[in-house]
Amino acid sequence: MASLSTSNSTMLMALVVGCVMMAASASNFYQDFDITWGDGRGKILNNGQLLSLSLDKASGSGFQSKNEYLFGKIDMQLKLVPGNSAGTVTAYYLSSKGSTWDEIDFEFLGNLSGDPYILHTNVFSQGKGNREQQFYLWFDPTADFHTYSILWNPQRIIFSVDGTPIREFKNMESIGVPFPKNQAMRIYSSLWNADDWATRGGLVKTDWSHAPFTASYRNFNANACVWSNGASSCKSDAPSSTNAAWFTQELDSTSQQRLQWVRKNYMIYNYCTDAKRFPQGLPHECRMS
Numbered sequence: 001m002a003s004l005s006t007s008n009s010t011m012l013m014a015l016v017v018g019c020v021m022m023a024a025s026a027s028n029f030y031q032d033f034d035i036t037w038g039d040g041r042g043k044i045l046n047n048g049q050l051l052s053l054s055l056d057k058a059s060g061s062g063f064q065s066k067n068e069y070l071f072g073k074i075d076m077q078l079k080l081v082p083g084n085s086a087g088t089v090t091a092y093y094l095s096s097k098g099s100t101w102d103e104i105d106f107e108f109l110g111n112l113s114g115d116p117y118i119l120h121t122n123v124f125s126q127g128k129g130n131r132e133q134q135f136y137l138w139f140d141p142t143a144d145f146h147t148y149s150i151l152w153n154p155q156r157i158i159f160s161v162d163g164t165p166i167r168e169f170k171n172m173e174s175i176g177v178p179f180p181k182n183q184a185m186r187i188y189s190s191l192w193n194a195d196d197w198a199t200r201g202g203l204v205k206t207d208w209s210h211a212p213f214t215a216s217y218r219n220f221n222a223n224a225c226v227w228s229n230g231a232s233s234c235k236s237d238a239p240s241s242t243n244a245a246w247f248t249q250e251l252d253s254t255s256q257q258r259l260q261w262v263r264k265n266y267m268i269y270n271y272c273t274d275a276k277r278f279p280q281g282l283p284h285e286c287r288m289s
Contacts, residue, residue, distance in 0.1 A: 027220040033187075035063045041212070050218050053191040055081075055088060056211040062190030069094070070184040070232055072224020073246040075149045078108075080117060081213040082142035085110025087195030087206030090215045094150060094185040100127040102180035104150055104157055108141065109198045110213075117141055118268065121159055123169045125178035131283070133167055134269035135262065145218060153247050154181055165251060165259045166266075170285075177285045184227035191215050 028048035035042035038061025041054040053061045074094065081088055088110035095103040103124035108117050119135045139146065151158040157180070159167040171179040191213065195206040223246055225234040234244075251259060263270075271277065272286030281287075 027222075029217075029220070032067070032220055032222075033063045033065055035061070037062050037190075050216060052214055052216045053090075053189065054212040054214045055191045055193060056213075057193075057208045060190060060192035062188065062192075064189075065187035067222075067224075068184035068186050068227045069152075069222065069224040070227045071153050071181075071234075071247065072222055073149065073151045073249075074187060074224065075147055075219070075221040076187075076189075076217060077145040077147050077219040078141070079143075079145045079216045080108050080141045081110055081191070081215050084113045084207050084210050085117070085142075085213060086112050086199040086204040087193060088191065088213050089194040089198050090189070090191050092148060092189045093187075094152070095124075095188055096180075096183035096185045098183075102126070102183045102185060103129070104152060104159075104180065104185070106148055106150075106159065109194075111199055112204060119161075119166075121167050123157060123180070125180045128178065130271065131169070131285075132269060132271050133267065135166055135266045136268060137161065138266060145216070147219070151246055151249060152180070153249060155248070156250060158249075158251065164262060165255050166262045168251060168259065172285050172288060175284050175288065177283070187222075189217065 029044045029051045030048040033044075033051065035044065035051075038053065038059055041056070041059060041061035042063055043052050043054075044050070045052060051063065053063070055061065076092060078090070078092065080090055090108040090110075091105070093103060093105040093107070095101060101124060103122070105120070105122040105124075107120040107122075109120055111117055116136045119137055121133050121135070122129050123131045147162050149158075149160040149163075151160065155171050157169040158165050171181070173179050193206050195204070196202045223244075225232045227233075272282060275282065
């Protein structure tokens with residue numbers, strides 16, 4: 001786990017747009033990722049332009065980034081498991097290591113043919129999660145590739161789908177809410193069987209007659225601060241760069257309207273409104289929103 005001291009964290013917060021980014025515009029999965037498990041079920045194809053994960057009754061599969069990042073804007077295009085995907089979960093997330101890890105999650109919960117996927121999001125800071133928000137999507141995520149993005153800067157985390165923000169988690173350390181900012185994170189993705197909980201709370205099981213299940217990935221892009229050997233690739237003495245706008249980015253009025261459109265029409269669960277789950281009172285960040 002790569003951690004920063006308080007003084008180093010303060011220094012990084014002051015970098016703002018003076019960053020030298022690792023920009024993976026000409027991404028290649030051979031260069032950017034390692035397939036870490038699955039015994040051949042994860043494959044890099046088309047000269048590094050495409051990656052696929054598959055799941056059968058014996059095993060799922062997964063990959064992780066070669067680099068660790070401390071703040072950035074991460075984009076990946078995914079095409080999810082088609083047809084009867086009930087019981088399967090395709091996870092795509094940032095995470096650090098250790099018992100007080102940070103994590104920023106997209107998880108795609110499969111469903112019966114014709115029923116919508118559920119997009120499950122969560123934010124962990126210092127080992128504590130329980131910040132789930134879930135959404136339906138306004139398109140079929142199995143018919144084509146769509147872009148799923150995480151913008152992570154010292155002030156906020158923004159989850160987006162095809163450029164439309166679906167969730168914002170703000171830095172509210174001022175009221176005692178931990179925020180991920182001191183631990184570098186890798187990108188991980190996996191396709192696995194979670195039929196004990198994924199579809200209708202575990203009532204619908206995986207139909208293995210449809211295996212292998214396959215999810216595909218392309219067009220990875222990272223405008224991000226790479227963390228390596230205890231130092232960031234973002235330099236305080238570098239000239240300002242328009243590519244570093246993400247470091248101070250926030251939602252403008254149009255983006256706020258789009259976020260509210262998603263919340264009104266497609267959000268199906270929000271921990272901040274689940275009073276039964278928190279009988280001692282909703283989490284602090286929920287009382288501020």
